[in-house]
Amino acid sequence: MRLPGTRYQEHGWEQVRKLLGACSLQAFRQIEMHQVLDPQQHASLLDAYTDAVAASLRASARTARGEAEGNSYGESVYELSLALLYELQAQPAYWAGFAAAMASEHARNGAFWLDPTAEGALRKKVNDMYATLRDKVDADNYIVATGRECSPNKIYTYRMLDTAYRAISDLFVAWEQHAAQVAAILGRPMAGTPIEVRQIRSISGCRAEWIIRWSETLERFGGSPGPLHTRSKRFASLKNSPDKIAALLTEIGDYEELSANMDRSEEWQGEAGEAALWLEDYWRVLGESEQAEADGLAQDEDCILPPPEDEHADEADDDGLSPADAGPVLSEAELAAEQARADALSLPLRYLEMARTAQDAGSWTMRILCDESLPIRLAVYHKLLGAADDTYPDAWLDPATGELPTLQQLAALDQISMPTLRKRRNEAIDKLYAGERVELSTR
Structure with missing residues (x-):
């Protein structure tokens, strides 16, 4: 997904997340992790953590993962990871949240970071920290790029809609294997290949009512409620707001079309093109x-x-x-x-x-x-x-x-x-x- 000013919402995020997680585990073996239990030590611990992770990232810069494409603007996974690490120093509240989560886990299980089998729990806490920081950074940059208000929760909403569109698109491609669910999404019985299957080419062509019906169908066809139909209030207002969904889908689609032209000649160049x-x-x-x-x-x-x-x-x-x-x-x-x-x-x-x-x-x-x-x-x-x-x-x-x-x-x-x-x-x-x-x- 592309939005103005954002850098971390595309396919490369998974590799950024994995690289930061791996480098963080290396850093935890080098720094005094018991200091997470003392709020007075959080600032110095963050400095030590930043230095250790930065060194690990630089050592990974020439690896296949480090050199992999991080987003469609030419930034590598290494470059995005290093930039987000330094954002953590600039916004220490996210480190404080991580330290609080570590202290809470310590209260239940002791110094779990010393247990080699606890790497999964450590990775999850690191992932949560960087995922929330990512959305804050992209929301701030969106505001700078557009002049419009945006919050991390709104960035999360954009991403949910983009994920929903891609799930719907995949169902449309394989509509014969998912005929009942596709019919429910379209809101009508099907006779032959539905024309929507051939027409949908980008998120701009996705309709708000499809998103709502897709979410409705997930519990019946997938076993768990869709994002608009859970008990969570995060997306509750969207379920009955197709106009708002349509506006968000249009914004994503318009910017993706515009930014895709960065690698093509712009019409305003006239004769040059x-x-x-x-x-x-x-x-x-x-x-x-x-x-x-x-x-x-x-x-x-x-x-x-x-x-x-x-x-x-x-x-x-x-x-x-x-x-x-x-x-x-x-x-x-x-x-x-x-x-x-x-x-x-x-x-x-x-x-x-x-x-x-x-x-x-x-x-x-x-x-x-x-x-x-x-x-x-x-x-x-x-x-x-x-x-x-x-x-x-x-x-x-x-x-x-x-x-x-x-x-x-x-x-x-x-x-x-x-x-x-x-x-x-x-x-x-x-x-x-x-x-x-x-x-x-x-x-």
Whole structure:
């Protein structure tokens, strides 16, 4: 789930929680845990805990879990974990709550933290502390981002609705196996495939009455009451407020759609998003105009200089590419590995091979980014010009969507993580602009 300003509400939270839990257990073996029984020692104990956990986190920064994608903004699990740890120091009330819970458990079971079999109880208390802190941090950042009031409980409500939508979506996908429950959610008997199954594509398409009926069905089909139908008063006001549910669903959906466009060209960029060739022409014409001015040649303001002649043009094949432009020569084993990665992503087996052939090796961009892999170069176009453009070669596109592969697919093709892909893509974009400035400054 994405909301303005929030960082911890997406899929990566589970890994953040597990990393903080593991590092906390290591810290508890290093610090004087008996000090949780003395409120006067809580501040110094928090300092010792923070130092020990920070050291463990830094040691985990290069592990698979630490480098895993923490959210859709490119922050890793390690980065999010470290930031939340320091938030704990800034908001010590959550540490005080943890210490009180530890003291309460000690009153029942003694120094349970010394018992190796009590790790589960320790982890749960750490998880509870960070989960409540997470929602407070995200609520505060939501207020800053939007100027609207928000509480940790409201963040919890957003997350419940997002979870409910995903559960409903899963039921719709497998509606034949859950026909009775889907019929109850839709509020009508079914004859054939319900049209809603094909129409629901995002949380924006989820209806408030579906959420309410889904919650009603859980006790009958799942064995336990749904979140709107428990004895808890947390969501009691929502059960009879479909308009309020609809507004919250719309807000989540609108922001998810907006933030998804961060990796696509924005419409307000105008001409920049209409064709990949525009970007090539911009850099080429700018450079050649500066060169002409430096050489003292008079130019008509509206004149676009012709591209420089290719001295190797006669060597080009029927596709307009010279044999050297087709990309590196790979062994059969390397091609087979490439094809296996493409097949796993439901792309054509020869996707990478054909996409390399479709590159214009003589373009300015290719000259600057010659050391970057094909997925990184495609990610650059994905960022600057969007996933869909009529001028992209067909070999670059995923036949299933008619667009460039998603960033997740490109990362998998390059055998790197999403944060690494984004980092290398942004570095490549910086290299383009730096290359243009250096080229002009040397003329």
